[in-house]
Amino acid sequence: MRCYDKGMRPHAVRPIKMLVIEDNLADVLLIREALKSSCPVPVEVTAIEDGEEALAQLRRGVDTDIIVLDLNLPKVNGHSVLKECRKDKPIVVFSSSWNEADATRALALGAREFLRKPIVYDEYVKTVCGIIDRWGNSSDAGELLT
Secondary structure (H helix, E strand, O other), rough: OOOOOOOOOOOOOEEEEEEOOOHHHHHHHHHHHHHHHHHHOEEEEEEEEEEEHHHHHHHHHOOOOEEEOOOOOOOOOOOOOHEEEOOOOEEEEEEEOOOHHHHHHHHOOOOEEEEEOOOOHHHHHHHHHHHHHOOOOOOOOOOOEE
């Protein structure tokens, strides 16, 4: 499935549930807009704006297929959230950090992918759609916290 291939019929596909853990409302809106405008499969986005609330939701068993996680979060940072999450759902770190140590640490903690947030809108859309292309078909079940 290619997210930006308009030939698919979205009504025939179960919605993908994406949990976005991001404190920047502009990024949440960009993710939603990118998925709405360029992804032919339906994606339900739930957004949480701080690491503490993310951990609480994950402990309660939030229903999601994929987690998109920023690193620079208030209260509890993204690395700490990642450390607490079980890795049976794809967790993609989507960060503005260009620090290689951040990427290395995130991958070592179990992120499936570390992506830098593009500055150019078209690249941002392509990157967000790529997350769905690579990880949106996960049907793994299970708890998200250890």
